[in-house]
Amino acid sequence: MTLTHSLWDTHMHSQYSGDSDAPQESMIRASIARGLSGICFTDHLDIDYPNEPYLFLLDLPNYTASVEALREQFAKGLPVCLGIELGLQPHLAALHTDILSQYPFDYVIGSSHVVHGLDPYYPAFFEGREEKAAYLEYFESILENISAFDGFDVYGHLDYVVRYGPTSNEHYVWTDYKDVIDEILRQLIFLGKGIEINTGGFKYGLGHPNPTEEILCRYRELGGEIITIGADAHKPEHVGFDFEKVPAILKNAGFDYFTVFKQRKPEFIRL
Numbered sequence: 334m335t336l337t338h339s340l341w342d343t344h345m346h347s348q349y350s351g352d353s354d355a356p357q358e359s360m361i362r363a364s365i366a367r368g369l370s371g372i373c374f375t376d377h378l379d380i381d382y383p384n385e386p387y388l389f390l391l392d393l394p395n396y397t398a399s400v401e402a403l404r405e406q407f408a409k410g411l412p413v414c415l416g417i418e419l420g421l422q423p424h425l426a427a428l429h430t431d432i433l434s435q436y437p438f439d440y441v442i443g444s445s446h447v448v449h450g451l452d453p454y455y456p457a458f459f460e461g462r463e464e465k466a467a468y469l470e471y472f473e474s475i476l477e478n479i480s481a482f483d484g485f486d487v488y489g490h491l492d493y494v495v496r497y498g499p500t501s502n503e504h505y506v507w508t509d510y511k512d513v514i515d516e517i518l519r520q521l522i523f524l525g526k527g528i529e530i531n532t533g534g535f536k537y538g539l540g541h542p543n544p545t546e547e548i549l550c551r552y553r554e555l556g557g558e559i560i561t562i563g564a565d566a567h568k569p570e571h572v573g574f575d576f577e578k579v580p581a582i583l584k585n586a587g588f589d590y591f592t593v594f595k596q597r598k599p600e601f602i603r604l
Contacts, residue, residue, distance in 0.1 A: 344563020379420030443485030527559025
């Protein structure tokens with residue numbers, strides 16, 4: 334299905350991510366077939382990942398060279414931008430700053446994948462405590478990351494943790510964590526950072542994006558202006574996943590545009 338709105342997918346992975354084997358060209362061709370107006374590759378760099386420290390290390394020279402070559406190859410067919418998804422942990426702040434200074438990224442997503450040494454993707458993060466306590470620790474860790482490092486453009490999938498909880502989002506209500514989520518949003522707004530609408534939540538069967546629609550609304554209510562769109566695709570068939578739902582969600586949240594980053598500067602595109 335092609336899209337009726339001209340949207341960009343600015344969160345996608347390829348064979349350069351430890352959890353994807355999708356050739357970059359296949360992701361580009363899927364994006365063209367979906368009718369997207371542009372894309373940004375944001376392959377994973379998660380330094381000091383628990384148990385498998387090399388899993389999400391990114392071959393930056395070859396990754397950046399590949400994206401630049403494909404940008405040139407598809408110049409007349411689809412805009413292709415160079416991005417990265419950093420797995421944030423407070424002790425990595427200086428290293429991340431150094432890495433970002435060495436490569437010409439268009440867009441940097443900062444994400445929380447590891448919380449005090451554990452990834453919520455694995456059940457160990459939730460063992461021995463109530464789900465709500467685990468979710469709260471996840472949100473509190475975002476504040477720790479923001480305090481340590483603000484070299485990103487957008488914070489990724491803000492409630493990522495609910496994808497993997499024992500009951501997922503069955504009992505998840507964002508207002509149970511309102512104080513800490515409001516503080517996250519206020520800090521991001523103060524720093525001039527954005528959030529994304531990540532449609533991976535639909536792919537995971539949540540029935541909602543990450544973060545949920547109410548958090549998108551709250552970000553806007555508090556004065557947030559920067560909102561990017563990404564499917565978090567790791568396979569060509571998931572590019573632009575459920576993007577048909579995105580314009581209405583954004584408009585209901587108070588946005589009549591979305592944001593794309595080029596050379597680390599935001600551009601606002603009307604829906």
